[in-house]
Amino acid sequence: MVDYLSKVLYVLTGSRKSLIFLLLIFIFTSILEAFGIGLVGPFISLASNPESIQSITVLDWAYRRSGFESPQQFIPIVGFIIIAIFCIQSLLYFISQTYIYRYTHQQKSRLISRLLKAYLDAPYTFYLKQNTANIIKNIISETNVFTQGCLLALLLFMTNGIVVGALIGLMAYSSSLLLVMILGILVPTFLLFNKLGHRFKRWGRTQSETQREMIRTINHGLGGLKETRVIGCEVYFENQIDRQARQYARAATLSQAASILPNIFIKTSLIVFVVLFVSLFHIFFTESEQDLTAVMGVFAVAAVRLIPASSQFISSMAKMRTSSHALDMLYLDLKEIEKREVHNRLESLSNSTAKVAVKPGNQYGKPLSFANQIELLNVTYSYPEASEPSLDQISFKIKKGESIALIGKSGAGKTTLVDVILGLLELESGDIKVDGVSIYDNLRSWQNLVGYIPQSIFLTDDTIERNIAFGVPDNQIDQGRLYKAIKAAQLEELVEQLPDGIKTEVGERGVRLSGGQRQRIGIARAIYHEREILVLDEATAALDNETESRVTEAINSLAGTKTLIVIAHRLSTVENCDRVYMLDKGRVVKSGSYQEVVLEG
Numbered sequence: 256m257v258d259y260l261s262k263v264l265y266v267l268t269g270s271r272k273s274l275i276f277l278l279l280i281f282i283f284t285s286i287l288e289a290f291g292i293g294l295v296g297p298f299i300s301l302a303s304n305p306e307s308i309q310s311i312t313v314l315d316w317a318y319r320r321s322g323f324e325s326p327q328q329f330i331p332i333v334g335f336i337i338i339a340i341f342c343i344q345s346l347l348y349f350i351s352q353t354y355i356y357r358y359t360h361q362q363k364s365r366l367i368s369r370l371l372k373a374y375l376d377a378p379y380t381f382y383l384k385q386n387t388a389n390i391i392k393n394i395i396s397e398t399n400v401f402t403q404g405c406l407l408a409l410l411l412f413m414t415n416g417i418v419v420g421a422l423i424g425l426m427a428y429s430s431s432l433l434l435v436m437i438l439g440i441l442v443p444t445f446l447l448f449n450k451l452g453h454r455f456k457r458w459g460r461t462q463s464e465t466q467r468e469m470i471r472t473i474n475h476g477l478g479g480l481k482e483t484r485v486i487g488c489e490v491y492f493e494n495q496i497d498r499q500a501r502q503y504a505r506a507a508t509l510s511q512a513a514s515i516l517p518n519i520f521i522k523t524s525l526i527v528f529v530v531l532f533v534s535l536f537h538i539f540f541t542e543s544e545q546d547l548t549a550v551m552g553v554f555a556v557a558a559v560r561l562i563p564a565s566s567q568f569i570s571s572m573a574k575m576r577t578s579s580h581a582l583d584m585l586y587l588d589l590k591e592i593e594k595r596e597v598h599n600r601l602e603s604l605s606n607s608t609a610k611v612a613v614k615p616g617n618q619y620g621k622p623l624s625f626a627n628q629i630e631l632l633n634v635t636y637s638y639p640e641a642s643e644p645s646l647d648q649i650s651f652k653i654k655k656g657e658s659i660a661l662i663g664k665s666g667a668g669k670t671t672l673v674d675v676i677l678g679l680l681e682l683e684s685g686d687i688k689v690d691g692v693s694i695y696d697n698l699r700s701w702q703n704l705v706g707y708i709p710q711s712i713f714l715t716d717d718t719i720e721r722n723i724a725f726g727v728p729d730n731q732i733d734q735g736r737l738y739k740a741i742k743a744a745q746l747e748e749l750v751e752q753l754p755d756g757i758k759t760e761v762g763e764r765g766v767r768l769s770g771g772q773r774q775r776i777g778i779a780r781a782i783y784h785e786r787e788i789l790v791l792d793e794a795t796a797a798l799d800n801e802t803e804s805r806v807t808e809a810i811n812s813l814a815g816t817k818t819l820i821v822i823a824h825r826l827s828t829v830e831n832c833d834r835v836y837m838l839d840k841g842r843v844v845k846s847g848s849y850q851e852v853v854l855e856g
């Protein structure tokens with residue numbers, strides 16, 4: 256329980272004061288409720304025998320002070336006070352419940368933002384072992400499970416615990432026999448559900464895992480829709496999701512059905528006990544009939560509140576167990592991302608003399624400028640758990656305005672080198688300097704100098720304009736820069752032909768554009784963002800000759816004004832590059848002009 260609570264507090268965003276405030280409201284309403292219920296028994300006694308007022312200390316004291324002439328006149332006043340207490344308690348209950356809902360929904364929205372920020376800021380290596388289906392599931396679904404299943408259940412568990420405790424105390428005060436009866440019902444129910452705890456946990460895990468698998472299947476089936484259609488494997492994905500949905504439904508049904516059992520169990524046992532109690536009262540006890548009425552009065556009113564409170568107490572315990580897997584998922588991800596952030600911050604503070612530059616995300620140093628050259632110094636990188644380094648002591652210089660090409664067989668290390676240059680992967684050893692300053696002194700500033708055009712450009716389901724000015728709010732888009740970028744990327748003709756021009760929607764992942772048009776939008780994006788250095792990852796590999804020549808033309812027109820780092824498989828596309836580096840097994844095995852490396856090599 257302590258472990259659970261500390262995880263909830265860790266995942267919780269914002270102030271914890273609201274949580275304490277909520278608990279206090281609940282304690283107050285519970286006390287008020289117990290007090291109101293406590294008055295009902297004596298009130299019934301008083302109503303059936305007004306003269307018994309002398310035996311009820313509190314009422315007798317109040318009666319003497321009130322100045323009423325007979326207890327009969329005093330009875331409606333006591334009734335009115337009881338009604339007032341219950342009305343105030345009900346109002347407070349409504350307010351506190353509304354506050355709880357507001358608090359949990361706010362928590363959910365804050366947690367969604369915090370998670371997305373954490374995932375966006377997470378080191379690139381985090382994604383090498385993470386699946387996007389898992390991330391989507393955590394952001395959309397687990398945040399819901401956390402607020403409804405963990406947070407709300409935890410609040411209900413604690414507050415109902417207080418209510419149950421107060422009511423049991425009241426019953427113990429009214430009759431010890433009642434106490435035995437109530438404990439006789441509640442303790443076995445509690446123990447039974449405590450024993451079922453691991454099942455609730457398993458059902459929760461199954462729901463979480465099947466949800467992740469369903470998102471994965473949808474991603475695979477729809478993400479590769481063309482392939483799915485052409486191969487005709489729709490049934491494969493349909494069967495997969497059908498199986499996963501059925502597994503999910505089974506686990507959800509079991510956990511939901513089991514969580515209403517406490518209510519049924521307690522209600523039935525209570526009726527059995529009440530009937531037995533009333534039937535056997537006169538056999539075992541010598542108390543008067545009025546006493547039985549008073550005791551049963553308290554019992555009936557307490558039961559009205561005790562049944563829902565105790566069953567909610569036990570079912571929220573079950574809910575907490577069901578949601579513990581989701582809590583673990585969120586806790587572990589946030590912890591891992593935070594651990595890396597702290598590590599990076601410490602590194603950035605202590606790394607001024609270190610040889611190894613491992614400070615991704617560092618944005619605290621002076622802004623970097625690029626006037627002369629980029630220098631790679633013994634760049635070495637190994638993927639986590641890999642036995643061999645993918646980059647081994649790579650050193651070379653790139654002058655401003657130069658265009659270089661990286662060539663080599665598949666698996667030679669070209670993409671890894673580009674990812675290192677982009678600052679996505681943390682170096683094992685070595686450094687990258689721009690005008691003599693390590694890029695790791697201010698990685699964000701370095702990344703602001705670099706534009707990346709991958710093989711397959713990521714386009715959002717939005718307009719051409721928004722895809723070029725990617726990440727810039729509409730009111731801040733610079734139209735002059737936009738048209739300059741469109742012109743430089745040779746997109747002018749296309750934009751003029753389209754009825755909606757730059758406002759044309761490109762469709763999901765740019766399906767309404769051709770491969771070459773998508774590539775040129777990627778180039779325009781890099782130009783719009785005024786990046787000095789452009790990294791092109793086999794940008795023309797997937798294009799036909801005519802489109803390729805248009806893209807190459809667009810790239811060549813940038814030569815001289817921009818510094819280009821091009822990965823190419825087609826050797827013809829690197830003909831215009833100033834220098835060519837041939838990689839093999841993570842090392843530079845040959846370098847020089849196109850003539851020296853490609854033609855003479």
Ligand SMILES: Nc1ncnc2c1ncn2[C@@H]1O[C@H](COP(=O)(O)OP(=O)(O)OP(=O)(O)O)[C@@H](O)[C@H]1O
Nearest residue numbers: 383638641645663664665666667668669670671672
């Ligand atoms: N995420 C990863 N985890 C472990 N090893 C990896 C990972 N990504 C790449 N590698 C390994 O690193 C080496 C270099 O891969 P890289 O993708 O950089 O080659 P490449 O030259 O770009 O190949 P290609 O031209 O086929 O894209 C390969 O041996 C590859 O197996």
